[in-house]
Amino acid sequence: MNKALSNAADETSATGISTSERILSTSAALFREKGYAGSTTRELAELLGIRKASLYHHIETKEEILYQICIASLTRIIDEISKSITEVVSQEDLRTMIRSHVVEIVGTRDFHSVMLTEMRGLTPDHLVEVVALRDRYEQLIRDVVSQSQSLGILRDDVAAKYLMLCLLNLLNWTIFWFKPGGDLDGEELGDLLASIYLEGASQMSTLGRVGAS
Amino acid sequence: MNKALSNAADETSATGISTSERILSTSAALFREKGYAGSTTRELAELLGIRKASLYHHIETKEEILYQICIASLTRIIDEISKSITEVVSQEDLRTMIRSHVVEIVGTRDFHSVMLTEMRGLTPDHLVEVVALRDRYEQLIRDVVSQSQSLGILRDDVAAKYLMLCLLNLLNWTIFWFKPGGDLDGEELGDLLASIYLEGASQMSTLGRVGAS
DNA sequence: GTCTATATTGTGATAGAC
């Protein structure tokens, strides 16, 4: 059996964590690795150490698990971003928001990855609801970008929509390669991505950087 | 039947294009939309306008299609990148490489997306081969980054590995939202992403930008 | 090269005992 996946299941098997919660976190790890359509209820049950039929005491369908993962991921990140930015008044506020964002993404990597890449597996009704929540999340970021443009913090030769999409580009793909325990932790990666988004990666642009050696 | 998908099939049904090629391009569109595991040979046959069994005159397994898509995508992009950079001697060369890269990605969107996100569906043997090819592709970019650092074009306070990953972050996520016929074409998006990677998105960093109004 | 028909396995989900 896959080691990383069974670890994800083991971590939640301590007392105090409900089976429903274990199903969610174990599924998130499984779905991230094999995809929603590529994961079976048999594998999931095995990772949880129960029989396949026992799953259905806690859930009604496999799709419901995906739905719960998407909702949990989006409500969390909307909450975290909202907390990290009451108002943008300086470039430093923007940097803080990006850092919080990255720390949240890598801290809830399984949930966030599945939400971002497996959303298409939802039933039409659930998809509408989750997409609406994702739009709210993206609008939050777009508002921050737009506000920063008005304040002269971000360039305004590009529409806020595209500056927002470029920022999400820079942050989101991280889910495909970041591994906890590597030589960068979430905070450090957040700092790096924020500095590239704000100042770029060219040598010239870093000469005047705050804290540059 | 889904309109975008049947269009993708129709575009290839003109004379002169072999059924094998039609299977590849139609599968790439289907797999991008529904995922490899989420797509069935029934849907594929229907999009092609043939019976499911007829597919097996051209292919041996469904997985073989995925394999061909991954190989085609990677050999193409390795070739394109190699052509676009004989040697990096200025920031403008880097900009050219990024632009070529983006144009190639969005021009072969279906193939490239499937290669990037559905690779895990390959058999172990095929996966080893495809991952080796992907590593070659990433090494190409890493070499360019590293060379640029030596020349003082890119900042050298971060390891080439991470500058390469940040660049791929910025470029790759594009596959999830770019749609041809929108208000940005591939070239324009390439310019935008190159300028953000090199100079950042902050207002300050754009004041001295070449061509800024 | 495509067809009809079918084999075979894997899938999500349920019935009902404990």
Place this chain on the structure above:
DNA sequence: GTCTATCACAATATAGAC
């Protein structure tokens, strides 16, 4: 709340005629 046993169906793939 978990179990054994099983259902109903969808999946990939094959056989053999045309």
